[in-house]
Amino acid sequence: MKVAVDAMGGDYAPDEIVLGAIQAAREYINEGVEIVLVGDQVKITQALDRQGNWKELNITVHHASEVIDMHESPGAAVRKKKDASVVVATGLVKQGICDVAICAGSTGAAVAAALFGLGRINGIERPAIATPMPNLTGTTVLLDSGANVDSKPKHLVQNAIMGSIYAEYVLNIPRPRVGLLNIGEEESKGNEQVFSTYPLLKQLNTVNFIGNVEGRDIPKGTVDVVVCDGFVGNIVLKLGEGLASAILQLVKDSIKASGFWTKMASMFVLPALKSLKKKLDYAEYGGAPLLGVNGGFIICHGSSRAKAIKNAIRVAKEFTEQEVVAHIRETIANEGVLNNEE
Amino acid sequence: MKVAVDAMGGDYAPDEIVLGAIQAAREYINEGVEIVLVGDQVKITQALDRQGNWKELNITVHHASEVIDMHESPGAAVRKKKDASVVVATGLVKQGICDVAICAGSTGAAVAAALFGLGRINGIERPAIATPMPNLTGTTVLLDSGANVDSKPKHLVQNAIMGSIYAEYVLNIPRPRVGLLNIGEEESKGNEQVFSTYPLLKQLNTVNFIGNVEGRDIPKGTVDVVVCDGFVGNIVLKLGEGLASAILQLVKDSIKASGFWTKMASMFVLPALKSLKKKLDYAEYGGAPLLGVNGGFIICHGSSRAKAIKNAIRVAKEFTEQEVVAHIRETIANEGVLNNEE
Structure with a gap:
């Protein structure tokens, strides 16, 4: 299972995001979890190096040149900055390269990126x-x-x-x-x-x-x-x-x-x-899923530190293993009440 | 200053309401606070007697034959039961006999009684x-x-x-x-x-x-x-x-x-x-005023015990002494923005 983590979003990015990813990669080393850190390649690699030996872990870096900050209008920023870390992380899920994305940046931008990038489940x-x-x-x-x-x-x-x-x-x-x-x-x-x-x-x-x-x-x-x-x-x-x-x-x-x-x-x-x-x-709970989009998408608190990111990766893993998106798709299709209602 | 207390409203009425009134009457004995307990005269008098010697205190009983319970539709109940304790307590304020009413019964009925009985301040x-x-x-x-x-x-x-x-x-x-x-x-x-x-x-x-x-x-x-x-x-x-x-x-x-x-x-x-x-x-805060009606009206939690009622009487006293209704009336009349707005 592959998790795309927006390494540039959140108050303590990239260092705490990167540290959380390392902790999760260590904890889930035998459970097939691969982590893709998305964002400025140079900054992320430096942050990884500051944490010591990470090269034997299942972590890779996927470059994205732009960042959406907290004060930008979410919809406009997501449309304009096609190479923003949150947009690129979402794209990796859309393309089937990753199973789930995690973002601790602007919640508005995360929701917009997921909506534009993944689309909604039929009926939601x-x-x-x-x-x-x-x-x-x-x-x-x-x-x-x-x-x-x-x-x-x-x-x-x-x-x-x-x-x-x-x-x-x-x-x-x-x-x-x-x-x-x-x-x-x-x-x-x-x-x-x-x-x-x-x-x-x-x-x-x-x-x-x-x-x-x-x-x-x-x-x-x-x-x-x-x-x-x-x-x-x-x-x-x-x-x-x-x-x-x-x-x-x-x-x-x-x-x-x-x-x-x-x-x-x-x-x-x-x-x-x-x-x-x-x-x-x-922070113990890690992250909150955005339910209803066509793919896994976990939103973290802007003030997330390493522990919260590590736990969000656990949430992402459970979300994927339990096939929540497929269950929602199936249940929504079967619930009669939604079809009767305008 | 005279405070009308609906002695029949609340989960622990009339005993805890009566006890709170006695405690307040003792505490404010030198501050001119008179308490009028409104409701079934026999039940209230029995409840007073159970607390021992209350006759030297500034407490009187005002009979009201009906009670509005928690499950009645507030508007309908207030219109129909003209001799309900909360309606009668509100009437004492309307007639200028009391300065402020206190009620721990159904919040909906209390709001309806205050609206019908006291009316709204001009502009509210x-x-x-x-x-x-x-x-x-x-x-x-x-x-x-x-x-x-x-x-x-x-x-x-x-x-x-x-x-x-x-x-x-x-x-x-x-x-x-x-x-x-x-x-x-x-x-x-x-x-x-x-x-x-x-x-x-x-x-x-x-x-x-x-x-x-x-x-x-x-x-x-x-x-x-x-x-x-x-x-x-x-x-x-x-x-x-x-x-x-x-x-x-x-x-x-x-x-x-x-x-x-x-x-x-x-x-x-x-x-x-x-x-x-x-x-x-x-319970330490006692009661919450209903602001915007033409008179003092304090609403208590349905689960109020004596302490909460005693403190609500303190709130009622401060509300009256500080002439909150007059200040609202005056300020609303002077605030230009309200006149410009449809």
């Missing part, structure tokens, strides 16, 4: 980013977490189908519970968008729709797949990340502020907190 | 619930947190003005920083709703608009007033509450799971966690 109108979020007992997949805003009910229905497949095949959750994010449990609740989506979700054959869920259900872990518009999903995701790190900071501060014995105690408690921090750390 | 089309959320350094006001969905840009503009006044006069934040909740900082980001709201907010004279803010900015405390649609706000609020309690649970569990010395240590650390939990506890 708007691909969605499916982000795993930690909960009390495991993981909840949130989608869409930011690929599209102002979605129509049918787009949310497509999200439900895709998210359910991802949870089942990659997160190994049998018959995942799929909920519609809303402001109350009753069917009559919500804005126009979710109110019209509810009856459509009830008609799905392949989705275990459990009804409306509320914000508090995400951390509780009473739902496996949360369906929402990308505007709401992105706010939820960033609030979740921000709140987790703020609360852990408050825990540390309040322990430190409470006197000598507590300080002593904190010597023993802080390691426990560290392990909790790990559990809540997005 | 949709009142908003302004909920305080704890952050790393203090408090952020989130509005609307659930009174209305599918708001138009002008409604968000009205929220910005009202939230800024509340933060300034009740939370004592001079020149509060007001942000528009969005999925990126750039002016070009977002869905139709916030994209069209941004230029209107820039034109406001009385609001210190700092631009778009993201989900992560709320816990960070880099913004004082967060403006959003009630659909998004309600999801944010419930996610925040749920996540805070889930993380504190995880902290406790991970300390307990990590062996003898850590267990010893936790004896000293758990008190620190308890004080943190208090900081993150919605």
Whole structure:
């Protein structure tokens, strides 16, 4: 299996991207994972050399002369810069040279590159980013977490189908519970968008729709797949990340502020907190797939460091091995409700 | 100052409501606070008697024969049940007998009762619930947190003005920083709703608009007033509450799971966690005002216990003393942008 990694995208590119690739190549050396680093050949080779001996690893470099930065208009930049690293990485998937692409640069540019480069699966109108979020007992997949805003009910229905497949095949959750994010449990609740989506979700054959869920259900872990518009999903995701790190900071501060014995105690408690921090750390989850495009495409946080990139390569590997794209294609073709809906 | 408390609304009514009222009456005995408990006279009097000697306190009972429960359609119930406790409590404010009403029952019914009973301030089309959320350094006001969905840009503009006044006069934040909740900082980001709201907010004279803010900015405390649609706000609020309690649970569990010395240590650390939990506890904030109606109206969590009710009475007192309704009326009348907008 071949993974194309955009080595130029993200706040810490290329060094942390390259280091993550090396760590993954070492970890999966016997599992047939080949990594293709895409971007400025000179810069990437220098970054590889800074990490020492990489030449026995399954890593190659594919040159791309341009980079799309965070402040460019995504659509225009993707059309104009045909040799941008993210565009070239996507092209490698399109051409069948690689199985899946990974990108930690501008999310807008990544989504645009995937849409233009790979196209959409038949029956999917708007691909969605499916982000795993930690909960009390495991993981909840949130989608869409930011690929599209102002979605129509049918787009949310497509999200439900895709998210359910991802949870089942990659997160190994049998018959995942799929909920519609809303402001109350009753069917009559919500804005126009979710109110019209509810009856459509009830008609799905392949989705275990459990009804409306509320914000508090995400951390509780009473739902496996949360369906929402990308505007709401992105706010939820960033609030979740921000709140987790703020609360852990408050825990540390309040322990430190409470006197000598507590300080002593904190010597023993802080390691426990560290392990909790790990559990809540997005970097452990690595990357979020863009579901609905014709090919594997994993989007990483812009602030990804080596660990996040390494884990994104693991996600890319599982995504490919589990043939998620083929499952989505097949299920969408079989779900009657989508054909009845204009 | 007279506070009308709906004693029949909420999961723990009437006992916890009555107990909270007694606690507040004791605490504010020298500050001229009179509490009128509204609802079934027999049940309320029995609940009062169960708490012992309350007769020297500034508490009276105002009979109302009906109750609106959580599952009734709010608008219909408020119109039909003219002697419902929440309707009668609102009427006491309308008639000038009380200054402010407090309700922990169905939020929908509370909003409907306030709208029908008090009417809207001139220039405000949709009142908003302004909920305080704890952050790393203090408090952020989130509005609307659930009174209305599918708001138009002008409604968000009205929220910005009202939230800024509340933060300034009740939370004592001079020149509060007001942000528009969005999925990126750039002016070009977002869905139709916030994209069209941004230029209107820039034109406001009385609001210190700092631009778009993201989900992560709320816990960070880099913004004082967060403006959003009630659909998004309600999801944010419930996610925040749920996540805070889930993380504190995880902290406790991970300390307990990590062996003898850590267990010893936790004896000293758990008190620190308890004080943190208090900081993150919605009950400490008590209640959220419904801003934009012609009178004081405070909405409490349905699961409010005595402490939350006591604190809601404190919020009601500050709301009244600071003359928030008059400030909103005056500012809305002076803000030119609202008159230019259809």
